[in-house]
Amino acid sequence: MGKDLAESVNNSDGATASIEPSRFVFLEGISPSMRAVEAVIRELALSEVPVLLLGELGAGKHAIARRIHEMSRRSTQPFRAVSCATLQPEQLATPSAGAETLLSQGTVFLDELADLSTHCQARLLDISPTVEDHEGLAGSRARLICGSARDLELEVKGGRFREDLYYRISGVCLRLPPLRQRREDISLLVGHFLRKYARDFRRPVPLLSAETLQLFQDYSWPGNLREMEDAAKALVALGDESLAMGGLRALLRRPDLAGNGGRISLRQAARAASREAEKELILKVLTRTRWNRRRAAQELQISYKALLYKLKQIGFEGYGAS
Numbered sequence: 001m002g003k004d005l006a007e008s009v010n011n012s013d014g015a016t017a018s019i020e021p022s023r024f025v026f027l028e029g030i031s032p033s034m035r036a037v038e039a040v041i042r043e044l045a046l047s048e049v050p051v052l053l054l055g056e057l058g059a060g061k062h063a064i065a066r067r068i069h070e071m072s073r074r075s076t077q078p079f080r081a082v083s084c085a086t087l088q089p090e091q092l093a094t095p096s097a098g099a100e101t102l103l104s105q106g107t108v109f110l111d112e113l114a115d116l117s118t119h120c121q122a123r124l125l126d127i128s129p130t131v132e133d134h135e136g137l138a139g140s141r142a143r144l145i146c147g148s149a150r151d152l153e154l155e156v157k158g159g160r161f162r163e164d165l166y167y168r169i170s171g172v173c174l175r176l177p178p179l180r181q182r183r184e185d186i187s188l189l190v191g192h193f194l195r196k197y198a199r200d201f202r203r204p205v206p207l208l209s210a211e212t213l214q215l216f217q218d219y220s221w222p223g224n225l226r227e228m229e230d231a232a233k234a235l236v237a238l239g240d241e242s243l244a245m246g247g248l249r250a251l252l253r254r255p256d257l258a259g260n261g262g263r264i265s266l267r268q269a270a271r272a273a274s275r276e277a278e279k280e281l282i283l284k285v286l287t288r289t290r291w292n293r294r295r296a297a298q299e300l301q302i303s304y305k306a307l308l309y310k311l312k313q314i315g316f317e318g319y320g321a322s
Contacts, residue, residue, distance in 0.1 A: 025063060025192075026060075026063040026064065026066060026067040026070075027063075027185075027188060027189065027192055029182060029184070029185040029188065030184050030185060030188070031177075031181075031182035031183070031184035031185045032184075032279065032280045032283035032284060032287075033177040033181055033182050033279075033283060033314075033316075034177065034182050034185055035283070035287060036283050036286065036287060036291075036316065037064070037174065037176060037177070039287055039290075039291070040172075040174055040291070041064065041067055041068055041071065041174075042071065044068050044172060044174070045068050045071035045072045046072070048143055049171035049172055050128070050143070050144045050145070050146070050168070050169050050170070050171040050172075051065075051068065051144075051145045051146070051171065051172050051173075051174060052113075052145075052146050052147075052148070052152070052169055052170040052171075052172070052173045052174070053065060053145065053146065053147040053148070053174050053176060054147075054148055054149075054151075054152075054173060054174070054175045054176065055147070055149065055175065055176030055177075055178070056149055056176075056178045056224055057149045057223065057224065057226070058223045058224035058225050058226030058227060059149075059176045059177070059178055059179070059224045059225065060176055060224070060225050061109075061111070061147035061149075061176060062081055062109060062111060062147070063225075064174070064176060065079075065081070065107070065109035065145040065147065066079055066081075066109070068107070068145060069106070069107035069109075069143075069145075072107070072143070074105070074106055074107055074143060077105045077106035077107070078105065078106035078107075079106055079107050079109070080102065080106065080107070080108045080109065080142075081108075081109040081111055082102065082108060082109065082110055082111065083111050083112065083115075084110050084111060084112050084113055084114075084115040084116040084120070085112060085115040087110070087116065087117075087120050088120070089117075089119045089120050089122075089123045092120060092123040092124055092127055093127075102142070103127065103141055103142040103144075104141070104142060105141070105142055106142050106143075107142060107143045107144075107145060108142045108143070108144055108145070109145045109146070109147065110124075110144065110145070110146045110147070111147050112147060112148060112149060112150075113146045113147065113148045113152065113161075113169070114148050114149075114150040114152060114155050114160070114161060116161075121161065121162045121165050122162070124165060124169075125162060125164060125165045125168060128144065128165075128168050128169065129141065144169060146169050146170075152166050152170075153166070175315050175316065177315060178221070178224055179221040179224045179225060179228065180220045180221055181314075181315070183217065186216055186217055186228075187217075189225065189228055190216050190228065190232060193228060193229045193232030193233070194206060194208075194232050194235065194236060196232075197232055197233045197235075197236040197237065198236050201236055201237060203236055203239070205236075206235050206236060206239075206241065208235070208241065209241060212241055212245050215245060216228075216231075231244070231245075278310070279314050281300070282296070282300065282307070282310060282311070282314070283316075285299050285300055286316075293307055293308070293311070
């Protein structure tokens, strides 16, 4: 950390200075995990298959859904984001001639699918096309992209979510990495949020101290992008770095977070570095082989089963072709 992070965060004249005002803007990352996600996004934008985005709260599911829409042939049509917690069955009306409904055209992002009521689950199953139907309905019905922070397979096993609906809406399941697994992107994201709120509040972009820059890099960000955005907003709004960052500093002093920015042994550091290097190599090879897992296993000189196990460890078991 240090110079590179400081220059990226504190420089307001860089290539990313022109920022779309939407809270849910998509920013290309430089981390291996986000490069892998972006490769899948490009493939999904070319198809009509339903997509299920899985990721922690604040990990960017809304932004990814919008990005898929913007890169698709539906980009000139509406993009609608709907909270499943407030969705009513009558909103899920079948599109008909001359009638505008939620599912008429464009792309609909159903946020936090596990919050969908029993009646809405039944209605959504009735009107959702099968995978085979999607290409033929591309011009007359909206494409569904769903998001969930909860494990829907566990929700199915617990009887809280319909198994038939789960398989209907998860044509492709894309898992998004949490912010703590894409630390290479932190400087870009911090800089983006600082510039955004400096513009919104008509204030100069804060010049952060080395201590604060290190804090952003070391913190685990359990609230992901949402928490980082709130921290950047506070920095700009308060105009007092010490006051705005007090909460994060207090969290890092907690004993249970000592492995995240606190004291850490040389052995722990070596293991962490080894795991990160292995993950980066695996993702680079998979990207080069266009996520053909058998070819990647051959290049990595490990068994196919070993590669599947390693992909599960790093949260990418749902990607690629066998």
